[in-house]
Amino acid sequence: MSYSIIGFGNIGRALAKAFSRKGIEVSVATTRDPESFAADAAAIGPKVIARTLAEAVKADIIFLAVRFESHPDVAKALPTWQGKTVIDVTNAYGVPPEQLGGQPSSQAVAQAFSGARLVKGFNHLLAATLGQDPAVQGGRRVVFLASDDEDDAAEIGALAHNLGFAPIKLGGLSEGGLLIQARGKSWGHLIFKDLVKFDG
Template sequence: MTYAIIGSGSVGRALASQFDRSGITVGVANSRGRDAAAAALAGLGNAVCPLGLKEALAADVVILAIPFRAHLEVAKAAADWEGKIVIDVTNAYGVPLSDLGNEPSSAVVAKSMPDAHLVKAFNHLPAHLLGEDPRTAAGRRVIFLSGDDDQAVSTVSDIVHRLGFAPINLGRIAEGGRLVQAQDRSWAPLIFQDLFKAEA
């Protein structure tokens, strides 16, 4: 299975550092081209590969570490989303509910990528915490997941675990998933909650 992060800002770099720490190869692209991605990723190890956007979108698992409204341009850049797993790390804070049709923002992202299997994850923590070693004396740092495809959620849960975090499944996007979906100018209850799960 291949992985790519779209976005090389603070969140994208933090996630790339976790792949690098875990020895899992990941491609990283942004809207400015391979050279710009390479510059943003300076200092990370060989597991992190700068890519052009088209190359990154060929991955089996595509991680959206971009501003919410940028998902539309990414959606248009792929010829086909069928069968891909999309991990939505975006936050729609400040986006009017009317722009979302009163749906969770992840449901809007999913509609723009037909036949992809979308899972919400990694969006509830700021970049500086996402970039820290998730294994601590208190246990593994928790990452919340939500999605409407059980197999995709299971796959993302495995990725989260391999990166050293503790995955917690909140259920469907329209139900438990709302706990991590920013709405208008309100942050959802679980956003910024830095929790840990003790090792068994």
């Protein structure tokens, strides 16, 4: 299984740190030349590899960590996203609901990434929190996941677990997805909730 992160801002870097902590190779890409951020990627860890967007979209599982407004540009990188799993880490704060056709922001993203299996997740934490070690006082930091496909949610849940997080599935995009999305001037109820799960 191969992984990539599209977007190398604060959230993209926080995700790269999570992969690096566990020694899992991950590609990072933006629309810029990879040489312009290769040193920053290498500084996170030896398995964080700067790549072109065209190379990064070849991965099996792709974290979409760009500004919401930029997602259509990324979607154009492939004619079809069939066989790919896209994790929507975007937040559409400030985007009017009517611009989204009244639907959850993640469903707008799913339409742009035609053919992809889409999971909403990893977006409810501040970048500074997401970038920290998710092992907290004997527990694991929670990440919420929403998807219209149980198998996709389970697959990304397993990845989140491997990265050290405690995944909590919230159901479909139009139910659970609303709890972890921003739209217009409102935030979902679970946005910014920094929770820790203790097994036992």
